[in-house]
Amino acid sequence: MLRALLLAFLISFLAPLAVSAALYALDGEAAGWRTADRSSAGLLKPAGEQREAVVRVFAARTVRWKGIFATHCWIVLKSQGAGGYTRYDYTAWGEPIRVNGFAADGRWFGRIPDVVFAADGAKAERAIPEIEAAIESYKFRESGDYRAWPGPNSNTFVAAVMAAAPELDAKLPTTAVGKDYPYGGDWLSLTPSKTGFRFTLGGYGGVTVGWFEGLEINVLGAVLGVEFRRPAVNLPGLGRFGFGSAA
Numbered sequence: 001m002l003r004a005l006l007l008a009f010l011i012s013f014l015a016p017l018a019v020s021a022a023l024y025a026l027d028g029e030a031a032g033w034r035t036a037d038r039s040s041a042g043l044l045k046p047a048g049e050q051r052e053a054v055v056r057v058f059a060a061r062t063v064r065w066k067g068i069f070a071t072h073c074w075i076v077l078k079s080q081g082a083g084g085y086t087r088y089d090y091t092a093w094g095e096p097i098r099v100n101g102f103a104a105d106g107r108w109f110g111r112i113p114d115v116v117f118a119a120d121g122a123k124a125e126r127a128i129p130e131i132e133a134a135i136e137s138y139k140f141r142e143s144g145d146y147r148a149w150p151g152p153n154s155n156t157f158v159a160a161v162m163a164a165a166p167e168l169d170a171k172l173p174t175t176a177v178g179k180d181y182p183y184g185g186d187w188l189s190l191t192p193s194k195t196g197f198r199f200t201l202g203g204y205g206g207v208t209v210g211w212f213e214g215l216e217i218n219v220l221g222a223v224l225g226v227e228f229r230r231p232a233v234n235l236p237g238l239g240r241f242g243f244g245s246a247a
Contacts, residue, residue, distance in 0.1 A: 012224050013236050017069060020237030024068045036063075036110030043105040043115065044076070047084045053124035054078040054085070055131065057117040057158060059173050060108035066148070069222060069237040070177040073116065073158040075135075076104045077128050088135055090157035092146045097135065097157070117162070117170035127167035134164035140183070150203030150221055151181025159183065163192040171212045174223035174234040180206055 044056070056076040061067045074089045085104035090096055105113065119127060138160060140152040147153060155176035160183040162168040171193055172179045181203035182189070191198050196210020200218070208216040214227035214234075222236035232242020 013219055013222050016235040017222060017237040021068045024065070036107070038102055038106050038109060040103045041105050041107050041112045043113065044085065047078065047082070050078060051081060052121045053080045053128060055117070055119045055124040055127050055168070056105070056115060057162065057168070057170065057172075058105065058113035059116050059176060060111040060113035061175075063109045067111075069175065071155070071173050071175045071239075072108055073155050073172055073176050073179075075131065075158055075161060077124075077131060079128055080125055088157075088161075090146065090152075090154040092148065092153075096143065096146050097138065097141055114173070116172060117168055119167060123167050127165045130165040130167070131161055134161040149177060151178035152183060153178035153181070155179040156181040156183050156203075159192050163190070163194075166194065169193050169195075169212065171210075173239055174216060174225050175237065175239045177221040178203065180208065180218050180223075 044050070044054070054077065057073060058076065059071045059073045062070045062072040074087060076085050076087050078085045087100050087102060087104045089098045089101055091098050091101070107113070138157060140146070140156070145152060155172060155178035159172055159179040162170065171191070180198060180200045182200050187201070188197065188199050190196070191208060191210040191213050193210060193212035195212045196208065198206065198208040200206035204220060206218045208218070211229055214225050214229070216223050216225035216234070223234060224236060225234035227234065227242060230243055232240050234240050
C-alpha cells in the first residue's frame with residue numbers, strides 16, 4: 001500500500017512538475033525575461049472606445065524559474081464613462097499594492113495573459129465598489145508583508161478580492177500558487193467563488209471542494225484537481241486540461 005501511494009504521488013505531482021520544468025528549459029522567452037515584452041496584448045478595447053464598466057481578472061506565467069509551476073494574477077477595473085483602466089497588482093517590490101504599474105492587459109514579461117474572469121456593463125458596475133473596498137481594506141498591504149510562498153502573494157491578494165465581490169463568480173488557476181493562503185486567518189472557509197469550502201494548513205497544503213473549483217488537493221503549493229462544472233483535470237505545474245475554458 002505504501003509503495004502504491006508513493007507511486008501515485010510521483011505520477012500525480014512530481015511527473016507533471018518535471019514535464020513543466022523541461023518545457024521551461026526549452027522556452028527561449030523564459031531565458032530573456034529581463035528584456036521581455038510587457039506591452040498590451042490587445043485583450044481590452046482602447047479605453048476611449050469602452051463606455052461600459054469593465055472588470056477583468058488576468059493570469060499569466062510568472063518570471064524566471066517560478067514560471068515552472070506558478071502564475072501571476074491581477075485585476076483590472078474601469079467604471080462606466082471613465083477615461084482609462086485601473087490595474088491592481090500585488091508585488092514583492094515597491095509598494096505591495098501596485099496601481100497601474102503595467103499596461104492593463106499587458107504581457108507579463110512576454111507571456112500573453114489568460115482571462116480568468118470578465119464582466120461588462122451592469123454586473124461590472126455593481127462589482128467595482130466591492131472590489132475597491134476589498135483592495136482598500138486588504139490587510140497585507142505593508143512593505144514586508146509579501147511572501148512568494150506560501151503567501152500572501154499576488155494570487156492571495158486577487159483571491160481575497162474575488163471573495164469579497166459576489167459578482168466575481170470564478171476560480172483562479174490551480175497554478176496560482178498562494179491562492180489557498182488563509183488571508184482571513186481561517187483554516188476552513190468558503191471558496192472565493194462561494195460555491196464550496198476550502199480547508200488549508202496555512203497555505204502549505206489542504207483540500208478544496210466547490211462547484212467552480214471542483215476537487216483540489218494542495219501539497220506544498222502544487223495542486224492536483226478535477227473540475228466538475230466544465231470537466232477538466234488540473235495538473236501541478238501544467239495547469240488545466242479539459243473542455244471549454246475555466247473562465
